[in-house]
Amino acid sequence: MKTYRGITIGSGHFAYIQMDAWAEVKGAEIVGIVSRSLGSAQKLADQYKIPHVGTDIISMIEEVKPDFVDICTPPDSHLFYAKIAADHGIPILCQKPVAPSQEESKLLVQYCKDKQVPVMINENWRWQGWYREIKRIMESGILGTLFHVYFAMRPGDGYGDSPYPLQPYFKDMEKFLLFETGVHWFDTFRFLFGNIENVYCQTRTWNPIVKGEDSAIVQFDFSNGMTGIYDANRVTYMETVRSNAYGWMTLEGEKGKLRLDLDGRIFFTLRDGVEQEHQYEMPTGWKGGCAVATQQHFIDCLDSGTVFETEGEQYLVSQEIVYACYESAKTKCAIHVG
Known part of the structure; x- marks a missing residue:
């Protein structure tokens, strides 16, 4: 190379x-x-x-x-x-x-x-080490048919008179949580679970000095029959601010369930079993090595001439989900995507 x-x-x-x-x-x-x-x-x-x-x-x-x-x-x-x-x-x-x-x-x-x-x-979220590992676990079949995914996003960095100290311009964005942050999960859910067909969304602004929404709940219908919930709040108190995974996730299937912890550790429980930790080698670097992995993917594709996972037209689909969520919150109706 x-x-x-x-x-x-x-x-x-x-x-x-x-x-x-x-x-x-x-x-x-x-x-x-x-x-x-x-x-x-x-x-x-x-x-x-x-x-x-x-x-x-x-x-x-x-x-x-x-x-x-x-x-x-x-x-x-x-x-x-x-x-x-x-x-x-x-x-x-x-x-x-x-x-x-x-x-x-x-x-x-x-x-x-x-x-x-x-x-x-x-879009580096899908490259976080724990999501790549969860994809491998899913593909192994150990959880069987997948029913439901739930993610609670709780960075804990949006409270008070000086929210988002690392990126203070966040507070002035007319569209904020879904536009800037939620798209990470919409794209990652597409990577993990496939096409999203419908969304139903509710938003709120809890911190009065923030122009855009800082809280949202979105329900997803996936083409494969799964349902999902993205439950996001950047104001609520968290002991760990901006944790590795920004929150926690549960994934439920016919043969068992999986849990992603705040720090990127993965646990699973098989039917009639007890919860145990899934050991894996978490990449080093920012948020499970996702920045390195994303940029390496870019260079590898340039060198090989293959298509990027998040090439422009493909990523517009993830953004389309964002705007469908805003339309849903405005109309208080479920919105079909695509």
Whole structure:
């Protein structure tokens, strides 16, 4: 495998997580950082010993001639940077959500398609080590036919006058929990359990200084007959803030049930048995090694020419579920997806 040279665009909170991951990815090297803030870009570059720093993406592309760009900025800038990369024929790894609206998201994906430039959406949740292991457990057949999945999302970081200290702009988002966070689980549920056909959603805003919703309950109907619940609240008290798994999950089947703990440990109970822990080697790194795994997948697919798991058009389906949830909450009706 050749070494693919990339530019990271953005120097905020998540850029540091991605830079940590790039240091572990085989066949990739970040050689430039672009940010609207030269000072923050230089700070990031100094920490990771990146040689090229600037505020203008076109100048950086012309100087570095990268093999890919990694867009790690808020959604409202994604289309701008993606168009520039696509115009230069450069493959794109783009942070989620794709854009502030589904219409703009479709425009971004279509623009790249028209330019014949591959775009992968950086949706790393499905790459968390525990979900990959749960997928293997499911495929082994040990739980039999699957009936129901429940996830309680409880980061515990949305209370008080200064919520979301790592990403304070969250409090100003008109659409928040489902748009920014819930999509992680909608995409992961699709990875684990397949197509989602219908959703019924209720939302609330508990913290008065937050513009968007900070609590939601969503019921899913899957094409395979399963049902699911995503039960999310970012305000309620938690002893561990932003735990590894952000909450806990139960998965029920005909032969037994599985439980995912806050820290990423997996437990299962077979019919007429007792609960026991499923031992597995949890990848190191941020949230079960998901940033490294996602970015490695991007590089591996670039090298092999295979399709990304979360290529642009595929990921638009996960986002479609988000907007169906908002429509359901507004109309108080179940909404068909797709």
